[in-house]
Amino acid sequence: WYDGSSAGNGIFNTGAAISSNLMPMTTCGGTPVAETLLNMRDYLLGRPRENPRIIMIATDGAPNCNLGLNPYTCDCTCFSGEDCALCYESNFPANCLDDLRTYAALDALRSDGIKTYVIAMSWAAVDWGEVMREMAGHGGTENFYAAESPEDVQAMFDTITSLVSE
Numbered sequence: 600w601y602d603g604s605s606a607g608n609g610i611f612n613t614g615a616a617i618s619s620n621l622m623p624m625t626t627c628g629g630t631p632v633a634e635t636l637l638n639m640r641d642y643l644l645g646r647p648r649e650n651p652r653i654i655m656i657a658t659d660g661a662p663n664c665n666l667g668l669n670p671y672t673c674d675c676t677c678f679s680g681e682d683c684a685l686c687y688e689s690n691f692p693a694n695c696l697d698d699l700r701t702y703a704a705l706d707a708l709r710s711d712g713i714k715t716y717v718i719a720m721s722w723a724a725v726d727w728g729e730v731m732r733e734m735a736g737h738g739g740t741e742n743f744y745a746a747e748s749p750e751d752v753q754a755m756f757d758t759i760t761s762l763v764s765e
Contacts, residue, residue, distance in 0.1 A: 630676070632662035632734075633697055636704040636715065643713055653763055654708065654738075657718040657752060661696055661727040662734075668695035676727075698730050705737035716759050717743040718752060 636654065643652050661676040673695030675686035686694045705715055715738030719731040724745035731743040744755040 629663045629693055630658055630660040631664035632656065632658060633700040633704045634664060636701065636708060640704070640708050640711065640713065644711060651763060652713045653759075654713060654715040655718065655756065655759055656715060657720060657746070658723055659720040660723050661698070661730050662701040663695060663697050664693050665695060665697040665700055666692050668692040668697065670695060674698075696730070698733065701734060702737045705734060705739075709737065709739045714739040716740055718746050718755050719743050720746050720752075 635656070639654050643654075663676045670686035670690050670692040673686055673692065675694055676696050677694070686692065708715055715734075717731055717735045717738060717740070719727070724731060724743070728743075731745075735741065735743040744758075746752045746755060
């Protein structure tokens with residue numbers, strides 16, 4: 600994330616700062632996108648606003664980790680080609696697609712003037728492309744970025760930072 604603060608001369612925060620802000624968050628071990636975005640929103644809204652604020656989220660899967668969903672009726676997240684019985688056979692809703700709560704979190708960020716850029720890693724871009732596109736739209740960007748390698752992620756990071764600094 601970027602909060603535009605003068606700490607670090609206004610550059611992107613370090614991994615250590617990100618880690619310390621996310622450390623108190625508990626997850627189900629999957630892809631807790633909505634929960635992560637809501638935590639980042641709380642963090643950014645609690646900081647002075649000097650410059651534009653953005654979030655870049657890179658994900659290797661579809662948003663899930665919502666224990667309030669019904670594992671028998673939800674869309675279950677799984678790897679490409681897998682028998683997607685992870686939800687109903689184990690009665691474990693954490694593997695259910697949590698798209699609506701994720702879109703709502705992105706809408707809340709956007710209404711607070713915080714744009715979110717979505718980077719989908721490998722199979723997430725293929726299997727969950729429509730969800731990634733919706734996430735990008737709710738986040739205030741036109742489309743998501745698809746990454747296949749660490750070099751792709753770096754190139755997208757550079758592209759996004761150049762857009763933000765214009």
